[in-house]
Amino acid sequence: MTPMLALLQQAVTDTTGAYGHFPGVGGRGAVWVAAEVHLMFAAFVLGVPMFAVITELIGIVSKDEKYDKLSHEFTRLLVFAYSATALWGAMLLFALTTLYPKFWAHMTKIFSVSMWIYVSLFFVESFTLYLYYYGWERWQFGRGKWFHWGLGVLLNVWGTTVMLIANGWLTYMMSPPTGATAEGLPKGVTMWNAIANATWIPINIHRLIANAVFGGAIVAAYAAYRFLAAKTPEERAHYDWMGYVGNFIAISTFIVLPFAGYWLGREIYQYNQQMGITMMGGFMSWLWIVQAVLIGVLFLCANYYLWLGMARIPGAERFVPYTKWMLLLLIVCWIAWSTPHTMIATRDELVSMGGAHHPFLNVLGVMSAKNTAVNLMILTTFLSFLIYRRANKESVVPWARTGTLIQGAMFVIAAAVVLFYGVYGYFVEAIVRIGFSVYQVGAVLMCILGVSIIDAFIGRGARSRGEIRWGQMPERSQYALFVLAVTFTWLMGLMGFARSGIRQHWHVWEVMRDTSPDAFTPALGYAANMISLCVLIFLSLVAFIFWLGGLAERASHAVAPEPHGVAIPPGIAVARPGAAPVTGD
Amino acid sequence: MWKTNLKVLAIALLVVGFYTTVAHIIPQLQSEVPEALALGSGVTPEALVAAGEKIYNGAGGCTACHGLGTRAPNLITDYKGQGAVGARCGTRKPGMACKAYLYESLTQPQAYIVQGFDPIMPDMRKQLSDDQIWAAVAFLESQGGEVDVTGEDIAKSAPAKGAAPAPTGPAMTATLDPVALYSEKGCIGCHQMDGKGGAVGPSWDHIGSRRSAASIRRKIIDPKSDTTKGFEKFAGMMPATFGQMLTAAQLEALVTFLANKK
Amino acid sequence: MTRLRLFLRHPFWQAVLLLVVSYLAFTVGVRYVPPLFRVASAPVPGSVVLQYMFIAIVGILIFVSSDELRWRTFKQPLHATLVDQDKRWLRGGLLVAVPVLLGFATYQQARPKVEAPIQLRSIHPAPPGQITFRGKAMQLSGLENPLRKSGSMADHLREGKRVYYQNCIACHGDRLDGAGHYAHGFSPAPANFSDNGTIAQLTESYVFWRVAKGGPGLPREGTPWNSAMPVWENYLTEDEIWSVVMFLYDQAGWQPRRWEASPEERKNPTGAKQPAAPNAPKAGGAK
Structure with a gap:
């Protein structure tokens, strides 16, 4: 009782002077926009270096210059994006100190030392980035190139560490260590305990993967834009290829993201059941239907892009008839996934259904059906990738047929496991059913892994059925890439709202109460408006940065027209794009 | 070139607009800060009236009958020239003050039936806590009358539960x-x-x-x-x-x- | 016959056909096909049909545009309608029909209705961390049914049965299916305990909370004024509620949802606690 009483007293006495006022959107709105746009840029400057370092490595290993050029092109964008990140970070900091002084005082009291480390790391990171970018020509050959690549790795290390520290602050707000009060941490609980709290590691993993996804999606959107604006066939070919690589990275990392999210949700549940129920079953439950719509769009766009891309691959014709059945499966799964359990219905409809649950579609509303649908969608998308990779190859290994049969069997087994546990889940108690999702996920991951390994061997020394006609892409495929990027950005905003919103009226969960007039958690509509605002601000700034990048490029071309990179060197590396970024062959 | 730019812009706006619309189609639900309804002995009449108003329009379900149609007397508007409930409650039942009468009509609704109405009112203790009933009384008093509900009333009614007709508690x-x-x-x-x-x-x-x-x-x-x-x-x-x-x-x-x- | 085949091969008419078929499947199909196999069904709410149709349209558009040739053939009739000389009557007709249809749809949306606004009700809202049961503070999270650790189970169940048949049966029904005598009078309908979406998803402490505090004790998203569930703490003792909760699980054949072991317990499990069970983030209403 005593802590509750103390909290109540705090609520009464502390309201005055604890909150600042911001015109228009209000204090919370201002912090919301500053934090979200800062976070989007931060994801950009963390995701794109990952991308740059990987492509640079591929360039070094394969001695293919176009990878190096790609990497360089993105580092140039990074320099601009980096200052935008810092700018929005400063805005967020000032917004917090002026609008939430009391809360911010609490945070600085606990995290002061980590804040100093954070700033110094930021400093070091900037210098590494400048060295990395401006030293590109200086260290282009031999051992120097490896040194340069090391700089890129270092850049990622600094960036990730900075993110880990900031994650410590925000996860502290969700899951503070036991004993923390509004006055600070109790004796024996150190700052490290506050940083390494219950949800810290899951958030770190989740964000790291999501950053890679985001980096890939933004790269793809950039390539799409340059593709549409391209004037020569060579340019088109280059950006077509870049869009493909970006999309590949985005989707292949995206496939593991739901599992990371699942783990995070699990930890939240374990930390506090009430927070978990608010998230999944209570106030926030409708958010997941919106999320299902967004992710459905993501899966369909990614597949659509691949199917359209098959038109430029000689030999892909033999797979085209199957795409419509894959589409059908994706659509059916999407329908199952987005079916709400509790339906929006008028009174008459409620009466005829005998409640808010539909007697028949009810079956699709529960978690068993949704897990099954998502896993099948992941499998289908993976299959799309596989046939895309196979399209222009003719295997020369004698066991190719057997290998393909084994791969097919793997798909069938994985799908059967997913379906079996999906159906069996209806007949067991909740706690057992939850365990089933692990088997489903395990089957899908095993299938992806096994099939990829076999495929790598089947593809060894394969004959080409003809060169990929890079650049021969219908324009609508590029718009699909835009939709992908916008959707990823919006999804990030939505999930940010979910993560932050489940704290409800607490600044720091059950430690520091929000006593401002904005303490309520807004409805989805208001949240969607804020998310859209943030997304549009971010996208327009990114468009500006892209434009600046184009200017800088033109300037450098004017000084010294570079011959490299425009033409796609024909050869096996181009003909085997699917293998490129991950396996490195 | 501008055609492409405009197309890209249109696509982005369309997608963002679509997601926003989807989020708006869903009936809007806002999560309010839970109110600490600790109406202790030091509670102010204003706090009681404010809490009571919410109960009257919300959890109490009073408006289902009172204020609509002819199932029950109108409470917060004038009724047959006698004024709102706060003005007429003191004279309803001879010898019974406003506060006691209102409390009785909420807890033993069949004790006094206003002429012309059926005895359909439920015992509100089935739905509301004592705090909430007193808050509702305070709100009704405030409609044209003086609020004289205090923290002591709430404290008093708690032990009085045992004597009340509805058997509550360990009895x-x-x-x-x-x-x-x-x-x-x-x-x-x-x-x-x-x-x-x-x-x-x-x-x-x-x-x-x-x-x-x-x-x-x-x-x-x-x-x-x-x-x-x-x-x-x-x-x-x-x-x-x-x-x-x-x-x-x-x-x-x-x-x-x-x-x-x- | 050949004309029909040509007709069916044309992507545009395929798309139209698919659209009609999917609409019929979502409305008529879901409504009438499951009953043929003795599975209960009901009309699909308009909002869900709209959602399904949106997905279907996206799918159809992807289908017609994922192949260059198909996409061009698909656009042909559209293009012809817009420019061909001999189709000017059709064009004129569309020019009238489309605005009229849109106007009608707008009118349908905007005209005053007597219907109550749609309310979104969360069936299993998040429980409070702590409740006050008759003046006694109770910590809900981690709370187990105390009766399971003491006394004879048969006695508790008998007691629970008595409490159920004295108090709950009128609404929740003899078969625990939420179809008691008074059930038809309520919207929302009384909870159906035999459904795997209700108590089977919840811990016993959650069910205790719902019984003790009833409809008025629901948080806002549970739209408390909708629920007719009485506040049973005013009528039943703590043990009676626990026993009736136990009875519900026993009679409906579900196992109560168990609590997850906290991270500390997982690291050094004590003998008294049950072993850490795998669990994950979706109790409440799995939606």
């Missing part, structure tokens, strides 16, 4: 043993059985030969229905609340037991 046990019920429910105060108990009412010995089971049941539930010969001067003494104090099973156990005492 209600689940025993089906008629002998236990005999002493527990207080029958022993007036009725003799096997040489025990007071002599205000008829003895329970051999009662089964004098009354049928149906008659015993009716007498327990509605004591005014008849009076045993020789006990006329005690008529009306028997409390009318046993029907609420016993569960159906307990009542039946007691009735069967008594009817068999031949």
